[in-house]
Amino acid sequence: xxxxxxxxxxxxxxxxxxxxxxxxxxxxxxxxxxxxxxxxxxxxxxxxxxxxxxxxxxxxxxxxxxxxxxxxxxxxxxxxxxxxxxxxxxxxxxxxxxxxxxxxxxxxxxxxxxxxxxxxxxxxxxxxxxxxxxxxxxxxxx
Numbered sequence: 063x064x065x066x067x068x069x070x071x072x073x074x075x076x077x078x079x080x081x082x083x084x085x086x087x088x089x090x091x092x093x094x095x096x097x098x099x100x101x102x103x104x105x106x107x108x109x110x111x112x113x114x115x116x117x118x119x120x121x122x123x124x125x126x127x128x129x130x131x132x133x134x135x136x137x138x139x140x141x142x143x144x145x146x147x148x149x150x151x152x153x154x155x156x157x158x159x160x161x162x163x164x165x166x167x168x169x170x171x172x173x174x175x176x177x178x179x180x181x182x183x184x185x186x187x188x189x190x191x192x193x194x195x196x197x198x199x200x201x202x203x204x
Contacts (some may be wrong), residue, residue, distance in 0.1 A: 063141050063145075064140050064142070066137060067134075067184050068111035068113060069113070072134065072135045076103065083112070083114060085103070089112060091104075091191050092106050115134075131160065136180040136182050137181055140184050146169070150183075153173040156173055160172050163200075164197035164198070167193065169184065169185040171183055
C-alpha cells in the first residue's frame with residue numbers, strides 16, 4: 063500500500079465533534095455538514111482526509127450484520143490499479159455491496175480483515191483501455 067487515503071470516524075453528536083475537530087484540533091475544513099446529504103463533515107489532516115459520520119449504524123454491528131459498508135468507520139488505503147484489482151478479486155463476496163464504488167476522482171472497494179475490521183482500498187488510476195465496469199454509488203445502498 064502507498065498511503066492511508068482517508069479515515070471515517072463514527073460520532074454520536076456531529077455538532078460537538080465538528081466543533082472539536084475544527085476548533086480544538088484545528089484540522090483544515092474541506093466540507094462542512096451542509097455539503098452532505100447525511101450527517102457528515104470532512105477535514106484534512108496532513109495528506110489524510112478525516113470524515114466524521116453521525117450514522118447511528120456503527121453501534122453493535124458485526125461482519126454478520128453488515129448490509130453495506132458506507133458510512134461505517136474504516137481505514138482506506140490508496141494503491142495502484144494492478145494491486146487494487148488483485149484485492150477486489152481476492153476479497154469479493156465477503157458481504158453485500160462491497161463495491162467497487164464510483165467516488166468521482168477514485169474507485170473504492172470495501173473488505174474486512176480477519177478480525178472483522180472494515181477497510182477500503184482505493185485507486186486513482188483509470189481502468190485500462192477497453193475495460194468497462196459497472197460501479198456502485200452511495201445511492202445504491204439506500
